[in-house]
Amino acid sequence: MTLDRRSFIKTGGAAVAGTMVLPPLLKSCQNLQISPDVKSYLDHFEVTPETLQKVIAEAMSKGGDYADLFFEHTISNSLGLEDGKVNSANSNVDYGVGVRVLKGDQTGFAYTESTSLQDMLKVAKTAANIANDPVTFNQGELIEKTIPNYYKVSQNWENSTIEEKIPFVQKLNDRLFELDEKVSKARVFQRDESSYVMFYSSEGLLTYDYRPMATLGVVCVMEKDGVIENDYSARSVRMGFEFMNDEVVEELAQEAVKKTNFLFGAGKPKAGELPVVLGAGGSGILLHEAMGHPFEADFNRKGESIFSDKMGKSIAKDFINIVEDGTIEYNRGAINVDDEGNDVKKVYLVKDGVLESYLHDRISAKHYGVEPTGNGRRQSFRHVPLPRMRITYMENGPHTTEEIISSVDYGVYVDNFTNGQVKIGAGDFTFFVKSGMLIENGKLTTPIKDINIIGNGPQALADITMAAGDYKTATGTWTCGKGGQSVPVGMGLPSVLVKKLTVGGTNA
Amino acid sequence: MTKEEKYSIAKWAMEHAVKNGAQQARVIIYNNNSSQIEVRDEKIDKLQESNRSGMQINLYVDNKYSSISTNRITNKEELGKFIEEAIVGTRFLAEDEFRTLPDPDRYYKGGGPDLKTLDPNFANVDPQQKVKDAFALEKEVLGTDDRIISVSTSYSDGMSGSVMVASNGFEGDTDNSYYSLRASVSVTDGVARPQGNWYESSIFSDQLIRKDIGKKALKKALDRLGQAKIGSGKMPMIVENKMAGQALRPLISALNGGSIQQKQSFLIDMKGEKIGSDLMTITDDPFIVSGRGSRLFDREGMATEKRSVVEKGVLKTYYIDTYYAKKLEMEATSGSTTNLVFKPGEKDLEGLLADIDRGILVTGFNGGNSNGATGDFSYGIEGFLVEKGKLVQPVAEMNITGNFKELWKNLVAVGSDVDPTRSWRLPSLVFDKVDFSGV
Numbered sequence: 001m002t003l004d005r006r007s008f009i010k011t012g013g014a015a016v017a018g019t020m021v022l023p024p025l026l027k028s029c030q031n032l033q034i035s036p037d038v039k040s041y042l043d044h045f046e047v048t049p050e051t052l053q054k055v056i057a058e059a060m061s062k063g064g065d066y067a068d069l070f071f072e073h074t075i076s077n078s079l080g081l082e083d084g085k086v087n088s089a090n091s092n093v094d095y096g097v098g099v100r101v102l103k104g105d106q107t108g109f110a111y112t113e114s115t116s117l118q119d120m121l122k123v124a125k126t127a128a129n130i131a132n133d134p135v136t137f138n139q140g141e142l143i144e145k146t147i148p149n150y151y152k153v154s155q156n157w158e159n160s161t162i163e164e165k166i167p168f169v170q171k172l173n174d175r176l177f178e179l180d181e182k183v184s185k186a187r188v189f190q191r192d193e194s195s196y197v198m199f200y201s202s203e204g205l206l207t208y209d210y211r212p213m214a215t216l217g218v219v220c221v222m223e224k225d226g227v228i229e230n231d232y233s234a235r236s237v238r239m240g241f242e243f244m245n246d247e248v249v250e251e252l253a254q255e256a257v258k259k260t261n262f263l264f265g266a267g268k269p270k271a272g273e274l275p276v277v278l279g280a281g282g283s284g285i286l287l288h289e290a291m292g293h294p295f296e297a298d299f300n301r302k303g304e305s306i307f308s309d310k311m312g313k314s315i316a317k318d319f320i321n322i323v324e325d326g327t328i329e330y331n332r333g334a335i336n337v338d339d340e341g342n343d344v345k346k347v348y349l350v351k352d353g354v355l356e357s358y359l360h361d362r363i364s365a366k367h368y369g370v371e372p373t374g375n376g377r378r379q380s381f382r383h384v385p386l387p388r389m390r391i392t393y394m395e396n397g398p399h400t401t402e403e404i405i406s407s408v409d410y411g412v413y414v415d416n417f418t419n420g421q422v423k424i425g426a427g428d429f430t431f432f433v434k435s436g437m438l439i440e441n442g443k444l445t446t447p448i449k450d451i452n453i454i455g456n457g458p459q460a461l462a463d464i465t466m467a468a469g470d471y472k473t474a475t476g477t478w479t480c481g482k483g484g485q486s487v488p489v490g491m492g493l494p495s496v497l498v499k500k501l502t503v504g505g506t507n508a
Numbered sequence: 509m510t511k512e513e514k515y516s517i518a519k520w521a522m523e524h525a526v527k528n529g530a531q532q533a534r535v536i537i538y539n540n541n542s543s544q545i546e547v548r549d550e551k552i553d554k555l556q557e558s559n560r561s562g563m564q565i566n567l568y569v570d571n572k573y574s575s576i577s578t579n580r581i582t583n584k585e586e587l588g589k590f591i592e593e594a595i596v597g598t599r600f601l602a603e604d605e606f607r608t609l610p611d612p613d614r615y616y617k618g619g620g621p622d623l624k625t626l627d628p629n630f631a632n633v634d635p636q637q638k639v640k641d642a643f644a645l646e647k648e649v650l651g652t653d654d655r656i657i658s659v660s661t662s663y664s665d666g667m668s669g670s671v672m673v674a675s676n677g678f679e680g681d682t683d684n685s686y687y688s689l690r691a692s693v694s695v696t697d698g699v700a701r702p703q704g705n706w707y708e709s710s711i712f713s714d715q716l717i718r719k720d721i722g723k724k725a726l727k728k729a730l731d732r733l734g735q736a737k738i739g740s741g742k743m744p745m746i747v748e749n750k751m752a753g754q755a756l757r758p759l760i761s762a763l764n765g766g767s768i769q770q771k772q773s774f775l776i777d778m779k780g781e782k783i784g785s786d787l788m789t790i791t792d793d794p795f796i797v798s799g800r801g802s803r804l805f806d807r808e809g810m811a812t813e814k815r816s817v818v819e820k821g822v823l824k825t826y827y828i829d830t831y832y833a834k835k836l837e838m839e840a841t842s843g844s845t846t847n848l849v850f851k852p853g854e855k856d857l858e859g860l861l862a863d864i865d866r867g868i869l870v871t872g873f874n875g876g877n878s879n880g881a882t883g884d885f886s887y888g889i890e891g892f893l894v895e896k897g898k899l900v901q902p903v904a905e906m907n908i909t910g911n912f913k914e915l916w917k918n919l920v921a922v923g924s925d926v927d928p929t930r931s932w933r934l935p936s937l938v939f940d941k942v943d944f945s946g947v
Contacts, residue, residue, distance in 0.1 A: 085602035085604060086601055086602050087573065087603075087604040088604075088607075089574040089597065091574070091577070091597075093577070094579055096579065106554070106555075107556075109555065110556065111558065113559075113560065114582075127557075162597045166601075187770060221770065221771050228771050228881045228882070229879075229882070230879075230881050272945055272946065302660070302694075303657045304701060305701070306701055382560065418877050419877055421874055421888070423874055423890075424701075426702045426904060428888070428904055428905050429875075430874050430876060432875060449879075449884070450878075450885070452875060452876040452877070452887055452907045452909070454905050454907055502737060502907060502947075503945060504887075504907035504945050505943070505945055507740055
């Protein structure tokens with residue numbers, strides 16, 4: 001997408017302060033064939049192909065094998081409602097460029113928050129130090145890479161005013177109080193982000209992406225007979241202002257009230273190993289923690305993952321297919337190009353029960369001698385790329401949801417989660433269940449809440465004995481943390497039965 | 509950026525905001541410099557350097573409030589426009605009479621003691637020494653045990669400085685530094701690949717412990733081989749000092765003014781009431797020389813005070829900032845903790861364990877969460893089964909489940925082993941009757 005220069009200098013409460021002043025147009029290099037799209041990004045970051053090449057040459061000057069530059073300009077705005085009023089707003093601007101140099105598996109990295117040639121050369125020199133074998137670098141041809149667009153935007157956030165956003169935030173609050181008189185507090189949050197990134201490597205590859213993100217959510221507090229409960233609902237997608245509409249507001253209000261209401265009278269199961277039925281959708285957190293992270297190739301390269309010697313082996317029932325994909329339109333985890341300039345693909349991690357692929361970044365793909373999978377992601381220009389998930393899901397299985405639930409004598413059905421975690425080497429993963437149901441004699445009986453479930457990745461994967469045909473992509477605002485970096489992700493799952501996991505609960 | 513330069517830009521931005529329609533404004537300018545060296549396979553795996561700066565502005569416009577932040581702070585024309593636009597945008601918000609800067613009487617006004625939170629020699633540490641330190645940790649363990657499959661060690665350091673100015677008469681600055689060394693060792697017995705970690709950190713380079721970090725990480729990893737879950741049951745839980753924060757954090761969150769006002773606290777109206785056993789005594793002490801949480805003023809500029817948080821199980825104070833103090837019609841204390849000092853007991857960890865007939869020593873948590881409104885919790889744990897005072901087996905893949913209101917009343921012993929390298933100075937703690945889920 002071409003940057004609309006005018007949209008950047010629009011004033012007058014365009015956002016709280018979402019706009020920022022851009023420097024005057026620079027004269028781009030005349031002797032290189034570049035498209036207007038690329039030119040607008042180069043101008044945006046006040047650089048030319050010549051300056052990029054100078055910085056790369058400095059980065060490669062000590063004998064690195066490879067170097068790349070990652071430019072980023074991110075503008076985010078948020079609105080908050082508390083006690084019935086949209087009474088706080090925040091805007092943040094973040095700008096800079098990261099320089100990375102690789103020598104084999106080794107990385108040198110530094111960044112600057114200015115894109116002046118002098119500052120970029122300085123950090124390039126720092127990053128170059130990972131190698132110590134001075135050479136003259138021969139610059140290759142500049143190759144402009146065009147990328148697909150999995151998140152076409154109708155109305156840019158930069159063209160949307162705070163005035164336009166406020167009514168939706170207010171309405172979500174008002175609908176909550178209308179829906180149920182037990183609602184005593186509501187906190188609504190709205191957040192939008194526009195991230196412009198540009199990438200250039202020592203291989204001459206030049207590419208760019210515009211990454212929008214829209215989030216709306218509400219924390220709902222309800223009181224009944226002196227008991228206070230709370231839960232929340234949220235949606236987060238890569239869309240522009242068109243995301244904000246009455247339908248999403250209504251959906252979120254209904255969901256928050258329903259989820260919170262459910263908690264009154266909910267109890268705890270018996271402590272111990274139980275069959276666990278994971279409801280379609282958000283239960284994808286099982287895949288994310290138990291399999292996704294241990295499949296990340298950096299852990300395997302270092303031999304640290306419990307799956308390190310399982311490639312090509314059967315690790316699950318033959319009806320199980322687990323996919324990692326960054327191309328699902330508008331999904332929070334979608335990216336048009338990864339943060340190392342690689343194409344984003346749909347990758348089968350597990351096909352017919354057999355482990356087929358890890359998730360690779362550039363370093364690990366080279367290490368394993370395979371094609372990159374488009375999983376090299378970073379939180380920002382301040383961070384190095386790592387193998388990261390995008391959208392992780394399991395395809396439909398052969399069973400029905402009814403069959404699955406009726407097969408359980410005593411166990412739990414869970415479909416509402418807040419967070420999860422995994423210990424890569426031991427393989428122990430956990431996820432926290434905000435609410436679910438007890439299953440007794442093949443039937444859903446009473447509500448349960450606030451329990452942690454823990455299992456072992458390879459064992460849990462082998463223990464998925466049934467999978468239904470009711471696949472759903474998770475809604476919600478999943479953010480994955482690793483090595484101190486956060487990236488937005490997506491997930492999905494059909495209903496599945498895990499034969500046994502350790503469920504938090506009470507002992508008689 | 510020098511301190512003078514930071515003050516100059518901060519004051520300019522504050523005055524610009526006030527000139528352009530804000531009745532009040534507060535500006536913070538910070539910068540952090542850090543470096544990190546990761547070592548594996550006798551090579552530098554990753555070398556990272558970071559120099560970050562930025563500005564944060566709180567705007568109070570016609571009883572309306574917004575905050576803005578940017579890392580583009582050197583161009584005044586651009587910055588001025590950013591502030592002006594924000595003020596225009598803020599006017600679209602709803603009025604909120606509770607949003608103001610703190611009462612100036614509460615501000616820190618200078619003359620406090622030197623808390624020694626910055627190493628004056630930070631800039632003089634030899635980069636080659638940093639690399640040597642990281643390699644030395646690796647050397648401690650590489651090749652010492654056949655079961656080792658991966659060793660990663662790292663050195664990191666950083667210094668941060670910030671200045672804050674507020675339009676109703678506050679000026680103050682802070683400077684901090686840290687150094688840390690870390691080792692992660694993965695081992696295998698052919699089945700699992702447990703990892704052990706150890707780290708040391710310090711405000712001063714010459715006080716950083718550099719020895720035995722690799723060895724301790726290796727021991728932690730080897731100790732986990734053969735870990736398994738055991739039967740479910742109610743047992744005493746001993747939480748190792750380094751992990752005790754997990755048990756305390758939700759309780760401190762429940763004392764936060766925002767949690768109370770938004771009814772997301774299980775400790776509403778509990779000031780003066782018993783919330784834990786007699787062994788629970790916690791003091792918030794901002795003035796410990798070289799304490800990791802030491803500070804003379806809080807995030808709003810209010811002068812810090814030494815406070816009793818819990819005295820023999822009785823709740824003494826909440827953490828309330830200016831905004832929620834007004835909303836709750838309570839006195840503002842401070843919105844955040846400084847150094848939390850848990851009153852230690854007589855016995856070290858070994859002594860505590862000696863009194864356990866059968867229980868679980870928790871050395872790590874794995875996921876889980878708690879319900880702020882009710883105090884219900886459920887966490888994954890790993891550690892050791894303790895029988896007759898001895899560690900008999902590593903356990904993992906288990907959960908603890910309960911309620912924080914009950915848990916703290918069941919605090920039956922407190923260790924003497926307070927960890928002084930952290931801002932929360934906690935000893936090992938023993939809780940009775942905890943629900944464990946296992947086989």
